[in-house]
Amino acid sequence: MSGETDASWLRRSAPSLAQMEVMAEEAYARLPEEFRALCGNLVIxxxxxxxxxxxxxxxxxxxxxxxxxxQGIGLAQGYETVTGVLPNMIFLYRRPILDYWAEHEDTLGDIVTHVLVHEIGHHFGLSDEDMERIEEEAG
Structure with a gap:
Protein backbone atom coordinates (compact mmCIF):
# COMPACT_ATOMS: atom_id res chain seq x y z
CA MET A 1 0.00 0.00 0.00
CA SER A 2 1.48 3.32 -1.00
CA GLY A 3 1.43 6.36 1.24
CA GLU A 4 -0.77 8.26 -1.22
CA THR A 5 -4.28 9.32 -0.23
CA ASP A 6 -7.21 9.76 -2.59
CA ALA A 7 -8.12 13.34 -1.63
CA SER A 8 -11.72 12.91 -2.83
CA TRP A 9 -12.40 10.75 0.25
CA LEU A 10 -11.64 13.74 2.45
CA ARG A 11 -14.79 15.47 1.17
CA ARG A 12 -17.13 12.47 1.16
CA SER A 13 -19.69 11.46 3.74
CA ALA A 14 -21.91 8.42 4.11
CA PRO A 15 -24.93 8.48 1.80
CA SER A 16 -28.08 9.99 3.25
CA LEU A 17 -31.35 8.07 3.49
CA ALA A 18 -32.52 9.71 0.24
CA GLN A 19 -29.26 8.96 -1.58
CA MET A 20 -29.32 5.32 -0.52
CA GLU A 21 -32.96 5.06 -1.60
CA VAL A 22 -31.98 6.27 -5.10
CA MET A 23 -29.12 3.74 -5.09
CA ALA A 24 -31.56 0.97 -4.15
CA GLU A 25 -34.11 1.98 -6.79
CA GLU A 26 -31.39 2.00 -9.46
CA ALA A 27 -30.16 -1.43 -8.30
CA TYR A 28 -33.72 -2.78 -8.37
CA ALA A 29 -34.23 -1.44 -11.92
CA ARG A 30 -31.18 -3.46 -13.08
CA LEU A 31 -32.63 -6.75 -11.79
CA PRO A 32 -34.12 -9.12 -14.39
CA GLU A 33 -37.74 -8.33 -15.29
CA GLU A 34 -39.00 -11.81 -14.38
CA PHE A 35 -37.51 -11.40 -10.90
CA ARG A 36 -39.04 -7.94 -10.40
CA ALA A 37 -42.40 -9.31 -11.58
CA LEU A 38 -42.55 -11.51 -8.47
CA CYS A 39 -42.97 -8.39 -6.35
CA GLY A 40 -45.88 -6.68 -8.00
CA ASN A 41 -45.84 -2.96 -7.29
CA LEU A 42 -42.85 -2.70 -4.93
CA VAL A 43 -42.00 0.29 -2.74
CA ILE A 44 -38.42 0.60 -1.49
CA GLN A 71 -43.02 -7.06 3.78
CA GLY A 72 -45.95 -8.09 1.65
CA ILE A 73 -47.12 -10.71 -0.76
CA GLY A 74 -46.21 -11.21 -4.38
CA LEU A 75 -47.71 -12.41 -7.60
CA ALA A 76 -46.83 -15.99 -6.66
CA GLN A 77 -49.14 -15.68 -3.62
CA GLY A 78 -51.96 -13.97 -5.50
CA TYR A 79 -50.94 -10.31 -5.06
CA GLU A 80 -53.02 -9.19 -8.04
CA THR A 81 -56.17 -10.75 -6.62
CA VAL A 82 -55.89 -9.25 -3.12
CA THR A 83 -57.59 -5.90 -2.53
CA GLY A 84 -57.21 -3.46 0.33
CA VAL A 85 -53.62 -4.38 1.19
CA LEU A 86 -50.57 -2.19 1.43
CA PRO A 87 -48.09 -2.41 -1.45
CA ASN A 88 -45.17 -4.78 -1.16
CA MET A 89 -42.28 -3.05 0.56
CA ILE A 90 -38.61 -3.62 1.03
CA PHE A 91 -36.97 -1.84 3.89
CA LEU A 92 -33.23 -1.32 3.73
CA TYR A 93 -31.55 -0.32 6.96
CA ARG A 94 -28.89 2.27 6.23
CA ARG A 95 -26.76 2.14 9.37
CA PRO A 96 -26.44 -1.67 9.48
CA ILE A 97 -25.63 -1.68 5.73
CA LEU A 98 -22.95 0.99 6.21
CA ASP A 99 -21.54 -0.96 9.16
CA TYR A 100 -21.41 -4.13 7.05
CA TRP A 101 -19.76 -2.17 4.20
CA ALA A 102 -17.06 -0.87 6.56
CA GLU A 103 -16.18 -4.43 7.57
CA HIS A 104 -16.13 -6.04 4.10
CA GLU A 105 -14.47 -5.46 0.74
CA ASP A 106 -17.69 -5.32 -1.30
CA THR A 107 -18.78 -2.05 -2.83
CA LEU A 108 -21.77 -0.31 -1.28
CA GLY A 109 -23.72 -0.78 -4.52
CA ASP A 110 -23.02 -4.52 -4.48
CA ILE A 111 -24.21 -4.79 -0.88
CA VAL A 112 -27.44 -2.89 -1.59
CA THR A 113 -28.11 -5.12 -4.62
CA HIS A 114 -27.34 -8.23 -2.57
CA VAL A 115 -29.75 -7.20 0.21
CA LEU A 116 -32.52 -6.43 -2.31
CA VAL A 117 -32.11 -9.75 -4.11
CA HIS A 118 -31.94 -11.76 -0.92
CA GLU A 119 -34.94 -10.11 0.74
CA ILE A 120 -37.05 -10.77 -2.34
CA GLY A 121 -35.53 -14.19 -2.97
CA HIS A 122 -35.99 -15.50 0.55
CA HIS A 123 -39.59 -14.29 0.58
CA PHE A 124 -40.34 -16.32 -2.54
CA GLY A 125 -38.24 -19.34 -1.59
CA LEU A 126 -35.56 -18.98 -4.27
CA SER A 127 -32.37 -20.97 -3.86
CA ASP A 128 -29.02 -19.33 -3.13
CA GLU A 129 -27.91 -20.37 -6.63
CA ASP A 130 -30.91 -18.59 -8.18
CA MET A 131 -30.16 -15.45 -6.19
CA GLU A 132 -26.47 -15.52 -7.18
CA ARG A 133 -27.46 -15.78 -10.86
CA ILE A 134 -29.87 -12.85 -10.49
CA GLU A 135 -27.18 -10.72 -8.83
CA GLU A 136 -24.78 -11.54 -11.67
CA GLU A 137 -27.40 -10.58 -14.27
CA ALA A 138 -27.89 -7.24 -12.48
CA GLY A 139 -24.20 -6.51 -13.05
Whole structure:
Protein backbone atom coordinates (compact mmCIF):
# COMPACT_ATOMS: atom_id res chain seq x y z
CA MET A 1 0.00 0.00 0.00
CA SER A 2 1.48 3.32 -1.00
CA GLY A 3 1.43 6.36 1.24
CA GLU A 4 -0.77 8.26 -1.22
CA THR A 5 -4.28 9.32 -0.23
CA ASP A 6 -7.21 9.76 -2.59
CA ALA A 7 -8.12 13.34 -1.63
CA SER A 8 -11.72 12.91 -2.83
CA TRP A 9 -12.40 10.75 0.25
CA LEU A 10 -11.64 13.74 2.45
CA ARG A 11 -14.79 15.47 1.17
CA ARG A 12 -17.13 12.47 1.16
CA SER A 13 -19.69 11.46 3.74
CA ALA A 14 -21.91 8.42 4.11
CA PRO A 15 -24.93 8.48 1.80
CA SER A 16 -28.08 9.99 3.25
CA LEU A 17 -31.35 8.07 3.49
CA ALA A 18 -32.52 9.71 0.24
CA GLN A 19 -29.26 8.96 -1.58
CA MET A 20 -29.32 5.32 -0.52
CA GLU A 21 -32.96 5.06 -1.60
CA VAL A 22 -31.98 6.27 -5.10
CA MET A 23 -29.12 3.74 -5.09
CA ALA A 24 -31.56 0.97 -4.15
CA GLU A 25 -34.11 1.98 -6.79
CA GLU A 26 -31.39 2.00 -9.46
CA ALA A 27 -30.16 -1.43 -8.30
CA TYR A 28 -33.72 -2.78 -8.37
CA ALA A 29 -34.23 -1.44 -11.92
CA ARG A 30 -31.18 -3.46 -13.08
CA LEU A 31 -32.63 -6.75 -11.79
CA PRO A 32 -34.12 -9.12 -14.39
CA GLU A 33 -37.74 -8.33 -15.29
CA GLU A 34 -39.00 -11.81 -14.38
CA PHE A 35 -37.51 -11.40 -10.90
CA ARG A 36 -39.04 -7.94 -10.40
CA ALA A 37 -42.40 -9.31 -11.58
CA LEU A 38 -42.55 -11.51 -8.47
CA CYS A 39 -42.97 -8.39 -6.35
CA GLY A 40 -45.88 -6.68 -8.00
CA ASN A 41 -45.84 -2.96 -7.29
CA LEU A 42 -42.85 -2.70 -4.93
CA VAL A 43 -42.00 0.29 -2.74
CA ILE A 44 -38.42 0.60 -1.49
CA UNK A 45 -37.87 2.45 1.77
CA UNK A 46 -34.59 3.21 3.47
CA UNK A 47 -34.53 3.82 7.19
CA UNK A 48 -31.60 4.15 9.56
CA UNK A 49 -32.62 1.14 11.68
CA UNK A 50 -35.47 -1.36 11.95
CA UNK A 51 -38.27 -0.39 14.32
CA UNK A 52 -38.39 -1.88 17.81
CA UNK A 53 -41.36 -3.97 16.69
CA UNK A 54 -39.42 -5.43 13.75
CA UNK A 55 -36.43 -6.17 15.96
CA UNK A 56 -38.67 -7.95 18.44
CA UNK A 57 -40.47 -9.92 15.72
CA UNK A 58 -37.19 -10.93 14.06
CA UNK A 59 -35.62 -11.65 17.48
CA UNK A 60 -32.48 -9.63 16.78
CA UNK A 61 -30.00 -8.85 19.52
CA UNK A 62 -28.93 -5.52 18.04
CA UNK A 63 -30.39 -3.01 15.58
CA UNK A 64 -27.29 -3.72 13.45
CA UNK A 65 -28.28 -7.38 12.95
CA UNK A 66 -30.83 -6.74 10.18
CA UNK A 67 -29.82 -5.24 6.82
CA UNK A 68 -33.22 -5.39 5.14
CA UNK A 69 -36.75 -6.74 5.27
CA UNK A 70 -39.42 -7.67 2.71
CA GLN A 71 -43.02 -7.06 3.78
CA GLY A 72 -45.95 -8.09 1.65
CA ILE A 73 -47.12 -10.71 -0.76
CA GLY A 74 -46.21 -11.21 -4.38
CA LEU A 75 -47.71 -12.41 -7.60
CA ALA A 76 -46.83 -15.99 -6.66
CA GLN A 77 -49.14 -15.68 -3.62
CA GLY A 78 -51.96 -13.97 -5.50
CA TYR A 79 -50.94 -10.31 -5.06
CA GLU A 80 -53.02 -9.19 -8.04
CA THR A 81 -56.17 -10.75 -6.62
CA VAL A 82 -55.89 -9.25 -3.12
CA THR A 83 -57.59 -5.90 -2.53
CA GLY A 84 -57.21 -3.46 0.33
CA VAL A 85 -53.62 -4.38 1.19
CA LEU A 86 -50.57 -2.19 1.43
CA PRO A 87 -48.09 -2.41 -1.45
CA ASN A 88 -45.17 -4.78 -1.16
CA MET A 89 -42.28 -3.05 0.56
CA ILE A 90 -38.61 -3.62 1.03
CA PHE A 91 -36.97 -1.84 3.89
CA LEU A 92 -33.23 -1.32 3.73
CA TYR A 93 -31.55 -0.32 6.96
CA ARG A 94 -28.89 2.27 6.23
CA ARG A 95 -26.76 2.14 9.37
CA PRO A 96 -26.44 -1.67 9.48
CA ILE A 97 -25.63 -1.68 5.73
CA LEU A 98 -22.95 0.99 6.21
CA ASP A 99 -21.54 -0.96 9.16
CA TYR A 100 -21.41 -4.13 7.05
CA TRP A 101 -19.76 -2.17 4.20
CA ALA A 102 -17.06 -0.87 6.56
CA GLU A 103 -16.18 -4.43 7.57
CA HIS A 104 -16.13 -6.04 4.10
CA GLU A 105 -14.47 -5.46 0.74
CA ASP A 106 -17.69 -5.32 -1.30
CA THR A 107 -18.78 -2.05 -2.83
CA LEU A 108 -21.77 -0.31 -1.28
CA GLY A 109 -23.72 -0.78 -4.52
CA ASP A 110 -23.02 -4.52 -4.48
CA ILE A 111 -24.21 -4.79 -0.88
CA VAL A 112 -27.44 -2.89 -1.59
CA THR A 113 -28.11 -5.12 -4.62
CA HIS A 114 -27.34 -8.23 -2.57
CA VAL A 115 -29.75 -7.20 0.21
CA LEU A 116 -32.52 -6.43 -2.31
CA VAL A 117 -32.11 -9.75 -4.11
CA HIS A 118 -31.94 -11.76 -0.92
CA GLU A 119 -34.94 -10.11 0.74
CA ILE A 120 -37.05 -10.77 -2.34
CA GLY A 121 -35.53 -14.19 -2.97
CA HIS A 122 -35.99 -15.50 0.55
CA HIS A 123 -39.59 -14.29 0.58
CA PHE A 124 -40.34 -16.32 -2.54
CA GLY A 125 -38.24 -19.34 -1.59
CA LEU A 126 -35.56 -18.98 -4.27
CA SER A 127 -32.37 -20.97 -3.86
CA ASP A 128 -29.02 -19.33 -3.13
CA GLU A 129 -27.91 -20.37 -6.63
CA ASP A 130 -30.91 -18.59 -8.18
CA MET A 131 -30.16 -15.45 -6.19
CA GLU A 132 -26.47 -15.52 -7.18
CA ARG A 133 -27.46 -15.78 -10.86
CA ILE A 134 -29.87 -12.85 -10.49
CA GLU A 135 -27.18 -10.72 -8.83
CA GLU A 136 -24.78 -11.54 -11.67
CA GLU A 137 -27.40 -10.58 -14.27
CA ALA A 138 -27.89 -7.24 -12.48
CA GLY A 139 -24.20 -6.51 -13.05
Missing amino acids: RVEDFPTDEVQEEMETESPFDLLGLF
